[in-house]
Amino acid sequence: MVDFNTVYDRKHTHSYKWDHLQAVFKTEDVLPMWVADMDFKAPKEVNEALKKRAEHGIYGYTVINDEIQEKVVNWVEKQHDWNINKNWLSFSPGVITSLHIAIQSFTEENDKILLQTPVYTPFFNIIRNGKREVVENSLVFNGEKYEIDFKDFEEKLKLGVKAFILCSPHNPVGRVWTKDELLEMARLCLKYNVLILADEIHADLVFNDYKHIPVASLSEEISKQTITCMSPTKTFNLAGLQASFLVTPDPKKRMIINRDLAQQGFSMLNTMGVIAMEAAYTHGAAWLSELMDVIEDNKKYVRTVLENETNGKLNVIDSEATYLLWIDCKKLNLSDKDLQTFMIEQAKVGLNPGSAYGKDGEHFMRINIACPKETLREGVNRIVQAVNKI
Known part of the structure; x- marks a missing residue:
């Protein structure tokens, strides 16, 4: 079994996702669930191969x-x-x-x-x-x-x-x-x-x-x-x-x-x-198989919680691939700019604004679900609480 549950501290690793928050969101006080890399370690065999090569020097x-x-x-x-x-x-x-x-x-x-x-x-x-x-x-x-x-x-x-x-x-x-x-x-x-x-x-x-x-x-x-x-x-x-x-x-x-x-x-x-x-x-094939089970479970969790616990104010598009979910936020009745501000300042999560993907993406947000369930629960809970205060 591969460990997809441990929460690793990625700060101070020059991580674009975790160490670049001030530049992207104008605050450090957000949980980053945006840029498309995972909060999981690469396969053990990959890391061992890299270590062996590094030892050569x-x-x-x-x-x-x-x-x-x-x-x-x-x-x-x-x-x-x-x-x-x-x-x-x-x-x-x-x-x-x-x-x-x-x-x-x-x-x-x-x-x-x-x-x-x-x-x-x-x-x-x-x-x-x-x-x-x-x-x-x-x-x-x-x-x-x-x-x-x-x-x-x-x-x-x-x-x-x-x-x-x-x-x-x-x-x-x-x-x-x-x-x-x-x-x-x-x-x-x-x-x-x-x-x-x-x-x-x-x-x-x-x-x-x-x-x-x-x-x-x-x-x-x-x-x-x-x-x-x-x-x-x-x-x-x-x-x-x-x-x-x-x-x-x-x-x-x-x-x-x-x-x-x-x-x-x-x-x-x-x-x-x-x-x-x-x-x-x-x-990497066995690792990938386990990863996709985790991602699919994460997808089901996000769709169920965001849709049910916000009384349908958020609609999560049922993806067929990737670890990125597309969230329809039109029922919040916020302008595109206000939606972005809301997610940063009220929900305190760092997501990708849908408008970055063209005009057809306005009033949507993209969330990265390739993270341990503990991180995912925290991010989803922040969104739910913020939406229910509107």
């Missing part, structure tokens, strides 16, 4: 050899039934780095890039900072889950969109796209010659009864139109070690990606990131 340039590449290939095949070739792999410090490189490599200034909003905040940043134009295909909430407006999706592609960033599974709404949904998105992208940039960093964090399908696995034609970004960092809580990979089946696109990664100085990962990736993909 020499941290020279570190290569990713055939053996490590095979570990990546085997993990993707076992977890997602996708048979990839190790020659399709490229490596970068993170998915956002990979997406940035891909956008710079395959689009030009002022080109249009499609997003499905509300969606992960850095997507907006890498598009706008690269002097590209964001085009939004708003997801539609049907009362139970978010769906794709395919008519609008196609109309937006007709505007001359050059690339589409697919968030799969979706952050923050927690959807695991079905095979039919993926096929239709891919069909339209092929029809209008739109490059698919698939962010699949949450691929391993899928709940029971759901199955992540890499969009590039659906057909050879789709795979050649797709660059897939994956990483062990969300799965095994390794974000600070910065290690990710791209899967690019098309050789011409892969040559360009590798060239531009090298030109930007991203041709090699840091030593500890490589060690952690290898250990996680070799030994």
Whole structure:
């Protein structure tokens, strides 16, 4: 059994989540349940591998050899039934780095890039900072889950969109796209010659009864139109070690990606990131299985308590993946700015404001539930007490 119950003190570890509260929330007096890393230790085998490497004491340039590449290939095949070739792999410090490189490599200034909003905040940043134009295909909430407006999706592609960033599974709404949904998105992208940039960093964090399908696995034609970004960092809580990979089946696109990664100085990962990736993909499956049981139990707890003990004032969207929950706060009748202030000053919890994920996220909050139950209870109780005082 893995220990997912111990509360660890993460303060004074240069933690962005725990030591950056003043800068983000203008106060230290909040319980941080925001940025997407976990308050759990990484798998024992990963930590042991890192300690062993540290004991060696020499941290020279570190290569990713055939053996490590095979570990990546085997993990993707076992977890997602996708048979990839190790020659399709490229490596970068993170998915956002990979997406940035891909956008710079395959689009030009002022080109249009499609997003499905509300969606992960850095997507907006890498598009706008690269002097590209964001085009939004708003997801539609049907009362139970978010769906794709395919008519609008196609109309937006007709505007001359050059690339589409697919968030799969979706952050923050927690959807695991079905095979039919993926096929239709891919069909339209092929029809209008739109490059698919698939962010699949949450691929391993899928709940029971759901199955992540890499969009590039659906057909050879789709795979050649797709660059897939994956990483062990969300799965095994390794974000600070910065290690990710791209899967690019098309050789011409892969040559360009590798060239531009090298030109930007991203041709090699840091030593500890490589060690952690290898250990996680070799030994991490059992740990991940236990983690997902914990996260699913945490999800059920948050949904039950927030909805029942606030008399329905909060609606927690039933996620299908990730350890991030999307909370509909519209019934509180607060402006978006007042909602953010309320969570900080009254509830004293540090959450992500929904508006950070685009206009479609206004009046929502995102909560990170990857923490021990003691921490979770404290955060949820703070929210309930504050809401019931309104």
